[in-house]
Amino acid sequence: MVAAAAMLAWPRVSHGLETAVRAQLLGGQYFYAGQKGALSGNAALTLAPATRLTDTFTLVPVLSSSYQGTKQAVDLVGAGTIVQEQMEHRVAARGIWEPKDSRWKLKPSAGYTYTLAKETRDESWGRGLFDSWRLGLGLDAEYPARDGLAFRLGADYYYTTYPNFSSLESQAGVDPSGQPLARELAGKKTMDHHTQGVGAGATLIKGRFVLDGRLREQRSFFADQRVVDGTGILSDASREDWLTSLSGSIGMPSELNTDRRLLGHADLSVAFNRSNQASFDARRARYLPGYYDYSDVRLGVGARRLFGDPREPVTLSAGLSFARRTYPHRPPQEATGVYRGGTLSQDVRTLSLGADYPLAPAFKLLFRLDHARSSSNQDYEQVYAYNYTVTNFLFGIAYDY
């Protein structure tokens, strides 16, 4: 799609490459449930060599690689995996087409992402259970109206597959007496899915404030994952999830005044997921329709204080966030697994502190500290922890050109 748009807009000579570079090298440590992880590091590099192919079309390839050796407070900590390293490699091409005599900017894009994870002692690079690759296409449109008001529309499609993940049931075979160990219609690549999404958004710059709002709807289809019915067997239908997300933010990217060099922001987002898939708790023979449904509410506030040279300031930042995840069709359980009445919910409160210190043009020292506390009415934690405290810090250097 990007190539096609580039060909359409090709008639004039191209200009030289201009490459935006962002690099980070950080070391840190992770503390969870009274244990501390080893000192480890994170590294990330993004290159975006852009070129104006014509007066109206710019091509921006994006190449990025990252390695994460220190878990983050926002990672899936409840699974209690004791080793976790992750790499992500992405190659993408984004086009920006700005037709003359029009305010519209059209941005076709295509990208491929390969994510590798080592979560346990026996997993190695390329053999992680949850390794995945994702191939996506997208088209965004931006319309900058007058007086700081801009609108955005977008649509995308992507396919995600987990090359090392096949359901065990599809491999189960028969018992010694020849009886099947798998249910009829058991699928193999049950996590692979196709997703289509559409979204719309608007940004308004008003005085010192920037207001942003966004709505997105997406459908994910799991062709090889059959829906489980009330007796625990599989039906003909395949799983389908619908996710609606609405977010808004207000930011103050301009400083208050010369004396109070303070920037701030507040964010609010809500999301709802509906799925036709249910879960069957085989141990307790309990059918849980709507198991994958959830609502998510997140609220965050943050502030940054600047010191020194306005162009290369020293920055101190602090943020607080609260997130509540509610599963309307999952009853909470006692520690032994007995289901109680009510609705399962989980709250996560996070405190984030940061400091940036400029070393030279484009170089700065970074320090980040995150502390999160999760609490839930779910007491059954044999397989996943819902109540925990986690802290991680990172310290290192960043380059941004």
Added chain:
Amino acid sequence: MSALLGLLGALLSTAHAAAHLSKAEGIVEVRHAAVGTWSPARALEQLESEDRIRTGLGAAAGISFDEGTVLQLGPDASFVVEEASEKAMRTRLDLGLLRANVQPQAAGKFELRTPTALLRVRGTDFEVRVLAGGRTLVELYQGALAVEDNLGNQTLLKPNERLQIDVRGLQAPELRPSRQQTASAGVRALARGEAALDASQERERAATDRELKLAEFQQGRALVDVTGSRVRVEEYILRPSADSFRLVVLNERGRSMNWFFYQGTFNRSLPGDLTAPLSQLSGCADRQCDWFLTEYTTGRSNLVDNVLERGVNTLGGQIDVNSNGSVNDDVSTVFDGASDRFINVAGRPVFQTIFNKFGLYVNGKLLIGKSGGNNITSDQDRLPSSVTDPITGAALTDANAWLDSTNGQLVTLAADVKTSSAEKGHQQVYNSFSDGSHIQWDNYSLNLDGKVVPRGELGGVAGDPFRRGVLNFGYEQVITSSHFQGRRIDLLVQPRILVQAGILQQ
């Protein structure tokens, strides 16, 4: 009428105008102070003090003063002629881009105000851009330009210098980049913005994948075993017939798969919701259960080796084990599946299923067999099998049983040793047989992160306290045998069904 008078006034005032609109391309509108409404601009239209001009998308406007000064307005700009007279040329740019070429004779008279700066001209060619929020960017090409901020700070801009003014006031002037540098910086900024947008969209997509992974974890399908290695677990129910169900547990560790199943056949057809039948698996107090097993089979395998355990009840009902004359099988607590708790039943009738035919098969051959007639009242009444299969009634041969070569009969149990380690949370059951073979069961209670739970935390090392405690943890069972040729069956299971069915090895 008032509009007509205003227009007349505007026309009459042209005789004293010092500026006019020299160019209007695209949407350019003028609001004359005397009229008060916006109207499309006309070429050579005269401009008076307090007249306003605004330009639309892709539009441009030129304003010429009588002494030769020319201002060029870019698109999306908002401009005001505050005063246009022989004494002063005061202008204001609220938003947008303006290029000014001020003649030397206007030096000292020409002023341009922005929301954050005041520019005084001494014969010059400069460009001003006012951004939303009032931030002003000034670039000087020729001449000299005095710039003052709203705080009263002043500076003199020299040729090829540029300056930024915002609510904090003036910043230090710096050298203006070349056109090439400016274009490069613009493309790079675009690239940076697109890379950030790409990363943001990828985070959103990754969040969807994260949810999938989260659900796998929350349902206990991806766990960690005692060695810190990945164990995958899938559990589901099969319905082989109207009166039976089969719970299947599949494990994958590394590249090896192990499976466990428990199949129960009941005295009557099962409902769609199995909660009630399962809650009565371990027996009922005071009366016979509505649903009770007539037959069960458990299977454990590593896809090469397998261990099957079968029990058959042909007694036609359950037995009150607390009044059957055998004190060895008296029970004081019964596991209540509905509440997942052991309830006290001491001194009360407790009806449990006695399987009068029992067989343990290793790799398809009978290793232990016991059977009793239809009149037995206790497990103790069963007698060891020696020449016939207790379940099928078939004569035992080398093909279907592990026979002792010395007498051609089924091997007999030589040792039955149970050991527990309170510190290590490890429990072992070791059975050796008359032919020198053995089978060993090693059981570990595990925490979420794969660490072994000390038996002390389970509430006991054996019996009901242990069974109560083990419900709170994962359970790894490793089976080794001289019949496995060095292989082993290694299962990570939730112990509930084992506790419920009364088949937890301990």
